[in-house]
Amino acid sequence: MGQEVRYRVRGGRPLNGTAFIQGAKNAVLPMIGAALLAAKGRTVLRNVPIIEDVYRALELAEHVGAKVEFHKAERTVVIDASQLGDPERAVLPAHIAARFRGSVLFVPALMHRMGRARIEGVGGCNLGSRNLDFHYRGFARLGAEVSEDSERNHINVKAGSLRGGHLYLDTPSHTGTENLIMASVLAQGTTVIEHAALEPEVIDVIEFLSRMGARISGGGTGFITVEGVDELTAVEHTIMSDRIDSGVFAMMTAATGGEVSLVGANIEHLGVARWKLEQMGVEFAQQGAVLHVRRDANTLLRPINAVTSPYPGFATDLQSPLMALSTLADGESYIHEAIYDGRFALADELNKMGAKVEVAGTRAIVHGPTDLHGSEVVAHDLRTGAALLLAGLAADGETVVAPGYLVDRGHSQFSARLTALGADVERV
């Protein structure tokens, strides 16, 4: 199961050189789900990150009846979903689906291709409450019957034929927007989705679906219109680069002092995170498709105030690495986590390393600067793991981060990419 994997870091080395930014986890997962909407042909996805969540998504695609090839050296996935259709296979089993959040993104394809879906579990990082009511309510407004089997903890969805409708999200849910778009592209008539998410990955998914033949307008405006079509075609698409992976590498460079070129990173996609890092003393220069990041090791980082919010606000997935980075800053940093009610598991782990982080509800104060020391620490979720690796790179001595599986859920070949920059990191 990979649970025994751990990362060992010996800190104190600046990062210098070139890092290749992976394809975006939060774009490839909905695209694997969307590829199952094509009844003919083979979909080709390029720039696929080699991460555990992709393996799980491909297992799920095979489980429901698709043929899948992952050519890792080429970072390419080929999906043939032409054989999908057996309603008996329209099940997202807990042993796969409960290991990652992206499993919920398979429901639209199951509804359209098999007329039903049974969801036996949906996983993802444990960050407090993570509801799916916007998804299920939206499917119901398109004509699906959604019922809960509370004894078994399953959700059953029946979808004879879906028809367009007026949908809305209470807050601009990332996967919620993608799922409602995917549910409406093959529904009869027009669907409007109000208060839709603006994240770059959502735009990339819209581009992919449009290339498949979907008729979608308004992406990036918060108000999306979908005109249903009769069928979608299998196409080729190159996945955008992962803005969270870029942000983590930029913060790791900032933590150690050094200069790194991030190949494929786009500063526009960092949103407010770019400005916060600049305020802390990080220098950015976008050179075409390469983002250059520098931090002068002779000056201390400045402290920061940050509040997480949907794009282009400060990304919640970068909040943990920012907390780790602010332990090194010269003064008090204030962090408000406004998306999730339980995303501060990192604080206690950083404190084991000598940090002084105080948490009250969804707000944290980080008292910097601290001299971090190596320790055995727990990755409670994916970004806690990445943040602890960042702390380990800046700490004296050896830091061991486990379980490594959670880091591997979302960052591809982390130790190899960090080692290439001069870090002393091993995945054992």
Ligand SMILES: CC(=O)N[C@H]1[C@@H](OP(=O)(O)OP(=O)(O)OC[C@H]2O[C@@H](n3ccc(=O)[nH]c3=O)[C@H](O)[C@@H]2O)O[C@H](CO)[C@@H](O)[C@@H]1O
């Ligand atoms: C696979 C994927 O793309 N994961 C990302 C996605 O998760 P995900 O799409 O699950 O996150 P959402 O944007 O849906 O969730 C944001 C907030 O809305 C609430 N909510 C959401 C849906 C719903 O039906 N009801 C409800 O109440 C959630 O509990 C949470 O508090 O966006 C998050 C926010 O940028 C990121 O942290 C995750 O990395």
Ligand SMILES: C=C(OP(=O)(O)O)C(=O)O
């Ligand atoms: C919260 C995250 O992912 P997921 O939604 O897949 O759990 C993340 O990528 O930090």
